[in-house]
Amino acid sequence: xxxxxxxxxxxxxxxxxxxxxxxxxxxxxxxxxxxxxxxxxxxxxxxxxxxxxxxxxxxxxxxxxxxxxxxxxxxxxxxxxxxxxxxxxxxxxxxxxxxxxxxxxxxxxxxxxxxxxxxxxxxxxxxxxxxxxxxxxxxxxxxxxxxxxxxxxxxxxxxxxxxxxxxxxxxxxxxxxxxxxxxxxxxxxxxxxxxxxxxxxxxxxxxxxxxxxxxxxxxxxxxxxxxxxxxxxxxxxxxxxxxxxxxxxxxxxxxxxxxxxxxxxxxxxxxxxxxxxxxxxx
Amino acid sequence: xxxxxxxxxxxxxxxxxxxxxxxxxxxxxxxxxxxxxxxxxxxxxxxxxxxxxxxxxxxxxxxxxxxxxxxxxxxxxxxxxxxxxxxxxxxxxxxxxxxxxxxxxxxxxxxxxxxxxxxxxxxxxxxxxxxxxxxxxxxxxxxxxxxxxxxxxxxxxxxxx
Ligand SMILES: Cc1cc2nc3c(=O)[nH]c(=O)nc-3n(C[C@H](O)[C@H](O)[C@H](O)COP(=O)(O)OP(=O)(O)OC[C@H]3O[C@@H](n4cnc5c(N)ncnc54)[C@H](O)[C@@H]3O)c2cc1C
Ligand code: FES
Ligand code: FES
Numbered sequence: 001x002x003x004x005x006x007x008x009x010x011x012x013x014x015x016x017x018x019x020x021x022x023x024x025x026x027x028x029x030x031x032x033x034x035x036x037x038x039x040x041x042x043x044x045x046x047x048x049x050x051x052x053x054x055x056x057x058x059x060x061x062x063x064x065x066x067x068x069x070x071x072x073x074x075x076x077x078x079x080x081x082x083x084x085x086x087x088x089x090x091x092x093x094x095x096x097x098x099x100x101x102x103x104x105x106x107x108x109x110x111x112x113x114x115x116x117x118x119x120x121x122x123x124x125x126x127x128x129x130x131x132x133x134x135x136x137x138x139x140x141x142x143x144x145x146x147x148x149x150x151x152x153x154x155x156x157x158x159x160x161x162x163x164x165x166x167x168x169x170x171x172x173x174x175x176x177x178x179x180x181x182x183x184x185x186x187x188x189x190x191x192x193x194x195x196x197x198x199x200x201x202x203x204x205x206x207x208x209x210x211x212x213x214x215x216x217x218x219x220x221x222x223x224x225x226x227x228x229x230x231x232x233x234x235x236x237x238x239x240x241x242x243x244x245x246x247x248x249x250x251x252x253x254x255x256x257x258x259x260x261x262x263x264x265x266x267x268x269x270x271x272x273x274x275x276x277x278x279x280x281x282x
Numbered sequence: 283x284x285x286x287x288x289x290x291x292x293x294x295x296x297x298x299x300x301x302x303x304x305x306x307x308x309x310x311x312x313x314x315x316x317x318x319x320x321x322x323x324x325x326x327x328x329x330x331x332x333x334x335x336x337x338x339x340x341x342x343x344x345x346x347x348x349x350x351x352x353x354x355x356x357x358x359x360x361x362x363x364x365x366x367x368x369x370x371x372x373x374x375x376x377x378x379x380x381x382x383x384x385x386x387x388x389x390x391x392x393x394x395x396x397x398x399x400x401x402x403x404x405x406x407x408x409x410x411x412x413x414x415x416x417x418x419x420x421x422x423x424x425x426x427x428x429x430x431x432x433x434x435x436x437x438x439x440x441x442x443x
Contacts, residue, residue, distance in 0.1 A: 100415025
Protein backbone atom coordinates (compact mmCIF):
# COMPACT_ATOMS: atom_id res chain seq x y z
CA UNK A 1 0.00 0.00 0.00
CA UNK A 2 1.29 3.47 -0.88
CA UNK A 3 1.37 6.18 1.80
CA UNK A 4 -1.55 8.57 2.27
CA UNK A 5 -2.80 11.15 4.69
CA UNK A 6 -5.72 10.11 6.89
CA UNK A 7 -8.57 12.47 7.81
CA UNK A 8 -11.38 11.82 10.26
CA UNK A 9 -14.09 14.47 9.76
CA UNK A 10 -17.01 14.73 12.19
CA UNK A 11 -19.61 15.99 9.71
CA UNK A 12 -20.60 15.40 6.08
CA UNK A 13 -19.81 19.03 5.29
CA UNK A 14 -16.26 18.70 6.65
CA UNK A 15 -15.83 15.47 4.70
CA UNK A 16 -17.07 17.04 1.46
CA UNK A 17 -14.76 20.03 1.98
CA UNK A 18 -11.77 17.73 2.47
CA UNK A 19 -12.63 15.85 -0.72
CA UNK A 20 -13.00 19.10 -2.67
CA UNK A 21 -9.75 20.51 -1.31
CA UNK A 22 -7.46 17.55 -1.92
CA UNK A 23 -7.26 16.28 -5.45
CA UNK A 24 -7.67 12.51 -5.76
CA UNK A 25 -8.81 12.21 -2.15
CA UNK A 26 -11.19 9.31 -1.60
CA UNK A 27 -13.77 8.64 1.08
CA UNK A 28 -13.43 5.39 3.02
CA UNK A 29 -16.37 3.80 4.84
CA UNK A 30 -16.01 0.10 5.70
CA UNK A 31 -12.86 -0.20 3.62
CA UNK A 32 -13.85 -3.67 2.44
CA UNK A 33 -13.48 -2.79 -1.19
CA UNK A 34 -11.08 0.12 -1.05
CA UNK A 35 -8.42 -1.41 1.23
CA UNK A 36 -8.04 -4.66 -0.75
CA UNK A 37 -7.67 -2.56 -3.91
CA UNK A 38 -5.10 -0.30 -2.24
CA UNK A 39 -3.18 -3.35 -0.98
CA UNK A 40 -2.94 -4.52 -4.56
CA UNK A 41 -1.74 -1.02 -5.51
CA UNK A 42 -4.57 -0.69 -8.00
CA UNK A 43 -5.58 2.49 -6.18
CA UNK A 44 -3.28 4.93 -4.42
CA UNK A 45 -5.31 7.87 -3.11
CA UNK A 46 -3.01 10.43 -1.45
CA UNK A 47 -5.76 11.32 1.05
CA UNK A 48 -8.35 9.12 2.75
CA UNK A 49 -11.40 10.74 4.31
CA UNK A 50 -12.90 8.36 6.89
CA UNK A 51 -16.71 8.59 6.95
CA UNK A 52 -17.11 6.04 9.72
CA UNK A 53 -17.07 8.54 12.59
CA UNK A 54 -19.71 10.93 11.26
CA UNK A 55 -22.55 10.96 13.77
CA UNK A 56 -25.89 9.70 12.47
CA UNK A 57 -24.63 8.65 9.03
CA UNK A 58 -25.67 5.06 9.73
CA UNK A 59 -29.21 5.85 10.88
CA UNK A 60 -32.11 3.66 9.76
CA UNK A 61 -35.71 4.95 10.09
CA UNK A 62 -39.07 5.25 8.36
CA UNK A 63 -39.70 8.65 6.81
CA UNK A 64 -43.31 8.85 5.71
CA UNK A 65 -43.82 6.01 3.23
CA UNK A 66 -40.16 5.51 2.53
CA UNK A 67 -37.47 3.57 4.34
CA UNK A 68 -34.39 5.69 4.96
CA UNK A 69 -31.02 3.99 5.31
CA UNK A 70 -27.97 6.08 6.15
CA UNK A 71 -24.96 5.53 3.89
CA UNK A 72 -22.75 4.28 6.71
CA UNK A 73 -25.19 1.57 7.85
CA UNK A 74 -23.30 -1.72 7.76
CA UNK A 75 -24.65 -4.81 6.07
CA UNK A 76 -25.10 -6.40 9.53
CA UNK A 77 -27.05 -3.37 10.76
CA UNK A 78 -29.40 -3.49 7.75
CA UNK A 79 -29.83 -7.27 8.08
CA UNK A 80 -30.56 -7.02 11.80
CA UNK A 81 -32.76 -3.91 11.76
CA UNK A 82 -36.34 -4.54 12.88
CA UNK A 83 -37.36 -1.47 10.84
CA UNK A 84 -35.92 -2.91 7.62
CA UNK A 85 -37.29 -6.38 8.36
CA UNK A 86 -40.78 -4.92 8.77
CA UNK A 87 -40.63 -2.49 5.84
CA UNK A 88 -38.75 -4.41 3.13
CA UNK A 89 -37.87 -7.90 4.39
CA UNK A 90 -36.23 -8.76 1.05
CA UNK A 91 -33.66 -6.04 1.68
CA UNK A 92 -32.77 -7.37 5.14
CA UNK A 93 -32.37 -10.84 3.61
CA UNK A 94 -30.16 -9.49 0.84
CA UNK A 95 -27.88 -7.77 3.36
CA UNK A 96 -27.63 -10.97 5.41
CA UNK A 97 -26.24 -12.79 2.35
CA UNK A 98 -23.44 -10.38 1.53
CA UNK A 99 -19.98 -11.87 1.99
CA UNK A 100 -19.40 -13.32 5.45
CA UNK A 101 -20.07 -12.14 9.04
CA UNK A 102 -16.86 -10.11 9.34
CA UNK A 103 -17.45 -8.41 5.98
CA UNK A 104 -21.00 -7.58 7.08
CA UNK A 105 -19.70 -5.97 10.28
CA UNK A 106 -17.65 -3.42 8.31
CA UNK A 107 -19.03 -3.05 4.77
CA UNK A 108 -21.65 -0.33 4.22
CA UNK A 109 -24.52 0.28 1.83
CA UNK A 110 -23.04 3.62 0.75
CA UNK A 111 -19.69 2.04 -0.07
CA UNK A 112 -21.34 -0.74 -2.01
CA UNK A 113 -23.42 1.67 -4.11
CA UNK A 114 -20.54 4.10 -4.73
CA UNK A 115 -18.37 1.21 -5.85
CA UNK A 116 -21.04 -0.24 -8.19
CA UNK A 117 -19.30 -3.58 -8.56
CA UNK A 118 -21.09 -5.48 -11.35
CA UNK A 119 -21.52 -8.47 -8.99
CA UNK A 120 -22.60 -6.55 -5.87
CA UNK A 121 -26.02 -7.17 -4.34
CA UNK A 122 -27.33 -3.75 -3.25
CA UNK A 123 -27.40 -2.19 -6.73
CA UNK A 124 -30.07 -4.72 -7.77
CA UNK A 125 -32.30 -3.81 -4.81
CA UNK A 126 -31.84 -0.05 -5.17
CA UNK A 127 -32.61 -0.16 -8.92
CA UNK A 128 -35.62 -2.49 -8.62
CA UNK A 129 -37.12 -0.57 -5.71
CA UNK A 130 -36.71 2.73 -7.59
CA UNK A 131 -34.80 4.24 -4.68
CA UNK A 132 -33.40 7.76 -4.48
CA UNK A 133 -29.77 8.22 -3.57
CA UNK A 134 -29.30 11.36 -1.51
CA UNK A 135 -25.84 12.92 -1.60
CA UNK A 136 -24.01 15.89 -0.13
CA UNK A 137 -25.05 17.80 -3.28
CA UNK A 138 -28.36 16.47 -4.66
CA UNK A 139 -30.84 13.64 -5.01
CA UNK A 140 -30.27 11.03 -7.70
CA UNK A 141 -32.77 8.49 -8.99
CA UNK A 142 -31.43 4.95 -9.13
CA UNK A 143 -31.99 4.93 -12.91
CA UNK A 144 -29.55 7.85 -13.29
CA UNK A 145 -27.12 6.73 -10.61
CA UNK A 146 -25.67 3.50 -12.04
CA UNK A 147 -23.63 4.22 -15.17
CA UNK A 148 -21.71 1.07 -16.01
CA UNK A 149 -18.97 -1.05 -14.45
CA UNK A 150 -17.66 0.59 -11.27
CA UNK A 151 -19.12 3.88 -12.55
CA UNK A 152 -21.79 6.08 -11.00
CA UNK A 153 -23.14 9.61 -11.39
CA UNK A 154 -21.17 10.71 -8.30
CA UNK A 155 -18.65 13.53 -8.58
CA UNK A 156 -15.25 12.84 -6.95
CA UNK A 157 -16.11 15.16 -4.05
CA UNK A 158 -19.70 13.96 -3.62
CA UNK A 159 -20.74 11.81 -0.65
CA UNK A 160 -23.77 9.55 -0.46
CA UNK A 161 -25.57 10.44 2.76
CA UNK A 162 -28.65 8.23 2.62
CA UNK A 163 -30.83 6.03 0.48
CA UNK A 164 -34.61 6.59 0.36
CA UNK A 165 -36.50 3.43 -0.55
CA UNK A 166 -40.23 3.70 -1.32
CA UNK A 167 -42.05 0.70 0.13
CA UNK A 168 -43.01 -1.98 -2.39
CA UNK A 169 -46.13 -4.10 -2.02
CA UNK A 170 -44.02 -7.23 -2.31
CA UNK A 171 -40.38 -7.84 -3.11
CA UNK A 172 -37.84 -10.63 -3.14
CA UNK A 173 -34.20 -11.19 -4.03
CA UNK A 174 -32.80 -14.42 -5.40
CA UNK A 175 -29.05 -14.80 -5.63
CA UNK A 176 -26.93 -17.54 -7.11
CA UNK A 177 -23.74 -17.16 -5.13
CA UNK A 178 -20.33 -17.67 -6.55
CA UNK A 179 -19.20 -20.28 -4.01
CA UNK A 180 -15.65 -18.91 -3.86
CA UNK A 181 -16.19 -15.15 -3.65
CA UNK A 182 -19.79 -15.14 -2.31
CA UNK A 183 -20.60 -12.30 -4.71
CA UNK A 184 -23.59 -12.79 -7.01
CA UNK A 185 -22.88 -14.89 -10.09
CA UNK A 186 -26.37 -13.69 -10.89
CA UNK A 187 -28.84 -11.97 -8.57
CA UNK A 188 -32.38 -10.86 -9.40
CA UNK A 189 -34.42 -8.40 -7.32
CA UNK A 190 -38.15 -8.23 -8.09
CA UNK A 191 -40.35 -5.44 -6.72
CA UNK A 192 -44.12 -5.17 -7.10
CA UNK A 193 -44.68 -1.50 -6.43
CA UNK A 194 -47.98 0.32 -5.99
CA UNK A 195 -47.96 1.47 -9.66
CA UNK A 196 -45.65 -0.91 -11.52
CA UNK A 197 -43.29 -3.87 -11.38
CA UNK A 198 -39.52 -3.52 -11.61
CA UNK A 199 -36.96 -6.28 -12.03
CA UNK A 200 -33.21 -5.65 -11.71
CA UNK A 201 -30.36 -8.03 -12.45
CA UNK A 202 -26.85 -7.95 -10.98
CA UNK A 203 -23.82 -10.16 -11.65
CA UNK A 204 -24.64 -10.68 -15.30
CA UNK A 205 -24.56 -7.43 -17.25
CA UNK A 206 -21.37 -6.53 -19.11
CA UNK A 207 -22.30 -2.92 -18.18
CA UNK A 208 -23.28 -3.73 -14.62
CA UNK A 209 -26.73 -3.81 -13.02
CA UNK A 210 -29.69 -3.50 -15.44
CA UNK A 211 -33.48 -3.76 -15.59
CA UNK A 212 -35.11 -6.73 -17.26
CA UNK A 213 -37.85 -4.97 -19.24
CA UNK A 214 -39.30 -8.12 -20.83
CA UNK A 215 -40.02 -9.58 -17.40
CA UNK A 216 -41.32 -6.24 -16.12
CA UNK A 217 -43.83 -6.01 -18.98
CA UNK A 218 -45.07 -9.56 -18.43
CA UNK A 219 -45.42 -9.14 -14.67
CA UNK A 220 -47.12 -5.78 -15.07
CA UNK A 221 -50.15 -7.59 -16.53
CA UNK A 222 -50.28 -9.99 -13.62
CA UNK A 223 -47.76 -10.52 -10.85
CA UNK A 224 -47.44 -14.28 -11.11
CA UNK A 225 -44.58 -16.60 -12.06
CA UNK A 226 -46.82 -18.16 -14.74
CA UNK A 227 -46.48 -14.93 -16.70
CA UNK A 228 -42.78 -15.71 -17.16
CA UNK A 229 -43.39 -18.94 -19.07
CA UNK A 230 -42.32 -17.40 -22.36
CA UNK A 231 -39.47 -15.34 -20.88
CA UNK A 232 -36.37 -15.71 -23.01
CA UNK A 233 -33.25 -13.86 -21.92
CA UNK A 234 -30.71 -13.20 -24.67
CA UNK A 235 -27.03 -13.75 -23.92
CA UNK A 236 -26.05 -10.57 -25.82
CA UNK A 237 -24.58 -7.98 -23.53
CA UNK A 238 -24.00 -10.43 -20.69
CA UNK A 239 -20.69 -11.21 -19.03
CA UNK A 240 -18.66 -14.26 -19.97
CA UNK A 241 -15.79 -15.19 -17.68
CA UNK A 242 -14.17 -18.15 -15.97
CA UNK A 243 -17.15 -18.42 -13.60
CA UNK A 244 -19.77 -18.85 -16.32
CA UNK A 245 -20.59 -18.15 -19.96
CA UNK A 246 -23.06 -15.49 -21.07
CA UNK A 247 -25.51 -18.24 -22.10
CA UNK A 248 -25.29 -19.79 -18.62
CA UNK A 249 -25.92 -16.41 -17.00
CA UNK A 250 -28.89 -15.81 -19.33
CA UNK A 251 -30.37 -19.12 -18.24
CA UNK A 252 -29.79 -18.27 -14.56
CA UNK A 253 -31.51 -14.90 -14.96
CA UNK A 254 -34.72 -16.57 -16.17
CA UNK A 255 -34.63 -19.18 -13.40
CA UNK A 256 -33.87 -16.69 -10.63
CA UNK A 257 -36.50 -14.21 -11.85
CA UNK A 258 -39.13 -16.94 -11.61
CA UNK A 259 -37.93 -17.96 -8.15
CA UNK A 260 -37.87 -14.36 -6.95
CA UNK A 261 -41.45 -13.79 -8.14
CA UNK A 262 -42.55 -16.99 -6.39
CA UNK A 263 -40.84 -15.88 -3.19
CA UNK A 264 -42.45 -12.44 -3.43
CA UNK A 265 -45.91 -13.93 -4.10
CA UNK A 266 -45.61 -15.93 -0.90
CA UNK A 267 -45.36 -12.71 1.14
CA UNK A 268 -48.34 -10.78 2.50
CA UNK A 269 -49.11 -7.48 0.73
CA UNK A 270 -47.44 -4.40 2.22
CA UNK A 271 -48.38 -0.74 1.91
CA UNK A 272 -52.10 -1.60 1.53
CA UNK A 273 -52.28 -1.46 5.32
CA UNK A 274 -50.73 2.02 5.55
CA UNK A 275 -52.83 4.39 7.67
CA UNK A 276 -54.73 6.96 5.62
CA UNK A 277 -53.68 9.61 8.14
CA UNK A 278 -50.40 10.00 6.24
CA UNK A 279 -52.27 11.56 3.29
CA UNK A 280 -51.90 15.35 3.17
CA UNK A 281 -55.01 17.12 4.43
CA UNK A 282 -56.21 19.87 2.10
CA UNK B 283 2.71 9.52 11.41
CA UNK B 284 -0.58 9.50 13.28
CA UNK B 285 -1.04 9.14 17.01
CA UNK B 286 -3.66 6.60 18.04
CA UNK B 287 -5.09 5.57 21.40
CA UNK B 288 -7.13 2.43 21.78
CA UNK B 289 -7.85 -0.39 24.17
CA UNK B 290 -6.28 -3.74 23.33
CA UNK B 291 -7.23 -6.74 25.44
CA UNK B 292 -8.35 -4.43 28.21
CA UNK B 293 -5.17 -2.32 28.30
CA UNK B 294 -4.95 1.28 27.13
CA UNK B 295 -2.41 1.63 24.30
CA UNK B 296 -1.09 4.80 22.69
CA UNK B 297 1.21 4.63 19.68
CA UNK B 298 2.45 6.42 16.59
CA UNK B 299 1.62 4.67 13.34
CA UNK B 300 2.02 5.31 9.64
CA UNK B 301 -1.62 5.71 8.46
CA UNK B 302 -1.25 2.85 5.98
CA UNK B 303 -0.54 0.36 8.81
CA UNK B 304 -3.15 -2.38 8.85
CA UNK B 305 -4.64 -3.22 12.23
CA UNK B 306 -3.14 -6.72 12.00
CA UNK B 307 0.33 -5.29 11.32
CA UNK B 308 -0.02 -2.96 14.28
CA UNK B 309 -1.08 -5.82 16.56
CA UNK B 310 1.62 -8.20 15.38
CA UNK B 311 4.57 -5.93 14.69
CA UNK B 312 4.14 -3.08 17.17
CA UNK B 313 2.33 -4.78 20.03
CA UNK B 314 3.91 -8.20 19.40
CA UNK B 315 0.52 -9.91 19.64
CA UNK B 316 1.34 -12.52 17.04
CA UNK B 317 -1.70 -14.73 17.62
CA UNK B 318 -3.64 -13.02 14.82
CA UNK B 319 -2.36 -14.40 11.53
CA UNK B 320 -2.29 -13.23 7.93
CA UNK B 321 -3.31 -15.99 5.57
CA UNK B 322 -4.22 -14.11 2.41
CA UNK B 323 -4.04 -10.82 0.57
CA UNK B 324 -7.67 -10.82 -0.53
CA UNK B 325 -9.69 -10.43 2.72
CA UNK B 326 -11.06 -13.93 2.34
CA UNK B 327 -9.36 -16.33 4.78
CA UNK B 328 -10.31 -14.98 8.22
CA UNK B 329 -7.01 -15.95 9.91
CA UNK B 330 -6.75 -12.32 11.09
CA UNK B 331 -10.18 -12.03 12.76
CA UNK B 332 -10.24 -9.98 15.97
CA UNK B 333 -13.07 -8.25 17.81
CA UNK B 334 -13.50 -4.52 17.24
CA UNK B 335 -16.00 -3.08 19.72
CA UNK B 336 -17.18 -6.63 20.35
CA UNK B 337 -17.69 -7.62 16.72
CA UNK B 338 -15.65 -9.99 14.57
CA UNK B 339 -13.73 -8.10 11.90
CA UNK B 340 -10.85 -8.86 9.56
CA UNK B 341 -7.90 -6.96 10.97
CA UNK B 342 -6.12 -7.20 7.60
CA UNK B 343 -8.88 -5.08 6.08
CA UNK B 344 -9.03 -2.40 8.77
CA UNK B 345 -6.52 0.39 9.23
CA UNK B 346 -4.98 0.82 12.67
CA UNK B 347 -5.98 4.51 12.51
CA UNK B 348 -9.62 3.47 12.00
CA UNK B 349 -9.44 1.68 15.37
CA UNK B 350 -8.34 4.87 17.14
CA UNK B 351 -10.63 5.37 20.14
CA UNK B 352 -12.06 1.87 19.89
CA UNK B 353 -11.67 -1.44 21.70
CA UNK B 354 -9.87 -4.44 20.24
CA UNK B 355 -9.76 -7.99 21.60
CA UNK B 356 -7.40 -10.54 20.08
CA UNK B 357 -7.01 -14.26 20.70
CA UNK B 358 -4.50 -13.36 23.43
CA UNK B 359 -7.29 -11.51 25.24
CA UNK B 360 -9.57 -14.51 25.58
CA UNK B 361 -7.54 -16.19 28.29
CA UNK B 362 -5.61 -13.39 29.95
CA UNK B 363 -2.51 -14.11 32.02
CA UNK B 364 -2.33 -17.63 30.61
CA UNK B 365 -4.98 -18.69 33.09
CA UNK B 366 -7.53 -21.39 32.23
CA UNK B 367 -8.40 -21.51 28.53
CA UNK B 368 -11.57 -19.79 27.30
CA UNK B 369 -14.36 -22.41 26.88
CA UNK B 370 -14.15 -22.06 23.08
CA UNK B 371 -10.37 -22.64 23.13
CA UNK B 372 -10.89 -25.63 25.43
CA UNK B 373 -13.49 -27.06 23.04
CA UNK B 374 -11.09 -26.77 20.06
CA UNK B 375 -8.47 -28.58 22.15
CA UNK B 376 -10.81 -31.37 23.21
CA UNK B 377 -12.45 -31.91 19.82
CA UNK B 378 -9.22 -31.73 17.86
CA UNK B 379 -10.46 -28.66 16.01
CA UNK B 380 -7.03 -27.87 14.61
CA UNK B 381 -4.08 -29.44 12.90
CA UNK B 382 -1.43 -26.87 11.96
CA UNK B 383 -3.28 -24.21 13.94
CA UNK B 384 -2.78 -21.39 11.46
CA UNK B 385 -6.49 -20.66 11.01
CA UNK B 386 -7.35 -21.36 14.66
CA UNK B 387 -7.17 -17.87 16.23
CA UNK B 388 -9.49 -16.51 13.53
CA UNK B 389 -11.80 -19.50 13.83
CA UNK B 390 -12.08 -19.05 17.59
CA UNK B 391 -12.66 -15.29 17.43
CA UNK B 392 -15.32 -15.86 14.77
CA UNK B 393 -16.91 -18.61 16.87
CA UNK B 394 -17.07 -16.46 20.01
CA UNK B 395 -18.70 -13.65 18.00
CA UNK B 396 -21.17 -16.17 16.57
CA UNK B 397 -22.18 -17.31 20.05
CA UNK B 398 -22.60 -13.70 21.15
CA UNK B 399 -24.98 -13.11 18.23
CA UNK B 400 -26.83 -16.41 17.92
CA UNK B 401 -26.68 -18.05 21.32
CA UNK B 402 -25.52 -21.35 22.72
CA UNK B 403 -27.56 -23.87 20.73
CA UNK B 404 -26.15 -23.78 17.23
CA UNK B 405 -27.13 -26.16 14.46
CA UNK B 406 -24.45 -27.64 12.23
CA UNK B 407 -25.87 -25.69 9.28
CA UNK B 408 -25.73 -22.39 11.15
CA UNK B 409 -22.11 -23.00 12.12
CA UNK B 410 -21.13 -23.94 8.56
CA UNK B 411 -22.91 -20.87 7.14
CA UNK B 412 -21.25 -18.58 9.65
CA UNK B 413 -17.79 -19.96 8.81
CA UNK B 414 -18.06 -18.61 5.23
CA UNK B 415 -15.25 -16.18 5.86
CA UNK B 416 -12.81 -18.55 7.60
CA UNK B 417 -10.73 -20.94 5.56
CA UNK B 418 -8.89 -23.95 6.95
CA UNK B 419 -6.46 -25.80 4.72
CA UNK B 420 -6.00 -28.77 7.07
CA UNK B 421 -8.99 -30.09 8.91
CA UNK B 422 -11.86 -30.46 6.48
CA UNK B 423 -13.91 -28.41 9.00
CA UNK B 424 -15.63 -31.44 10.57
CA UNK B 425 -13.93 -31.11 13.93
CA UNK B 426 -14.05 -27.33 13.84
CA UNK B 427 -17.84 -27.50 13.54
CA UNK B 428 -18.01 -30.02 16.40
CA UNK B 429 -15.74 -27.87 18.54
CA UNK B 430 -17.81 -24.73 17.96
CA UNK B 431 -21.08 -26.53 18.83
CA UNK B 432 -19.50 -27.79 22.06
CA UNK B 433 -17.78 -24.48 22.84
CA UNK B 434 -21.07 -22.62 22.37
CA UNK B 435 -22.75 -24.83 24.95
CA UNK B 436 -19.82 -24.50 27.32
CA UNK B 437 -20.02 -20.70 27.09
CA UNK B 438 -23.58 -20.77 28.49
CA UNK B 439 -23.80 -19.73 32.14
CA UNK B 440 -23.10 -22.89 34.12
CA UNK B 441 -22.06 -24.78 30.97
CA UNK B 442 -19.10 -27.16 30.81
CA UNK B 443 -17.09 -28.20 27.75
C1 LIG C 1 -14.42 -11.29 1.29
C2 LIG C 1 -15.43 -10.31 0.75
C3 LIG C 1 -16.66 -10.76 0.28
C4 LIG C 1 -17.61 -9.87 -0.23
N1 LIG C 1 -18.79 -10.36 -0.69
C5 LIG C 1 -19.72 -9.51 -1.19
C6 LIG C 1 -20.98 -9.98 -1.66
O1 LIG C 1 -21.30 -11.18 -1.59
N2 LIG C 1 -21.85 -9.08 -2.18
C7 LIG C 1 -21.56 -7.74 -2.22
O2 LIG C 1 -22.40 -6.97 -2.69
N3 LIG C 1 -20.39 -7.26 -1.76
C8 LIG C 1 -19.47 -8.11 -1.25
N4 LIG C 1 -18.28 -7.61 -0.77
C9 LIG C 1 -18.04 -6.14 -0.81
C10 LIG C 1 -18.51 -5.50 0.48
O3 LIG C 1 -19.91 -5.51 0.53
C11 LIG C 1 -17.99 -4.07 0.59
O4 LIG C 1 -18.04 -3.75 1.93
C12 LIG C 1 -18.75 -3.00 -0.14
O5 LIG C 1 -18.82 -3.27 -1.51
C13 LIG C 1 -18.07 -1.66 -0.01
O6 LIG C 1 -18.48 -1.05 1.17
P1 LIG C 1 -17.43 -0.39 2.14
O7 LIG C 1 -18.21 0.37 3.14
O8 LIG C 1 -16.49 -1.41 2.63
O9 LIG C 1 -16.72 0.65 1.14
P2 LIG C 1 -15.23 1.16 1.04
O10 LIG C 1 -14.32 0.06 0.68
O11 LIG C 1 -14.87 1.98 2.21
O12 LIG C 1 -15.40 2.13 -0.22
C14 LIG C 1 -15.72 1.62 -1.51
C15 LIG C 1 -15.79 2.78 -2.51
O13 LIG C 1 -16.90 3.62 -2.23
C16 LIG C 1 -16.49 4.94 -1.91
N5 LIG C 1 -17.39 5.35 -0.82
C17 LIG C 1 -17.59 4.72 0.37
N6 LIG C 1 -18.59 5.32 1.04
C18 LIG C 1 -19.03 6.34 0.28
C19 LIG C 1 -20.06 7.33 0.43
N7 LIG C 1 -20.85 7.38 1.52
N8 LIG C 1 -20.23 8.25 -0.57
C20 LIG C 1 -19.45 8.20 -1.67
N9 LIG C 1 -18.48 7.29 -1.88
C21 LIG C 1 -18.28 6.37 -0.92
C22 LIG C 1 -15.01 4.84 -1.56
O14 LIG C 1 -14.33 6.00 -1.87
C23 LIG C 1 -14.57 3.69 -2.46
O15 LIG C 1 -14.34 4.16 -3.75
C24 LIG C 1 -17.32 -8.47 -0.26
C25 LIG C 1 -16.10 -8.00 0.24
C26 LIG C 1 -15.15 -8.89 0.75
C27 LIG C 1 -13.86 -8.36 1.27
S1 FES D 1 -5.54 -12.34 6.36
FE1 FES D 1 -7.37 -11.28 6.78
S2 FES D 1 -8.80 -12.36 5.62
FE2 FES D 1 -6.95 -13.38 5.10
S1 FES E 1 -5.61 -26.11 11.14
FE1 FES E 1 -4.24 -25.72 9.52
S2 FES E 1 -5.28 -24.16 8.44
FE2 FES E 1 -6.76 -24.79 9.82
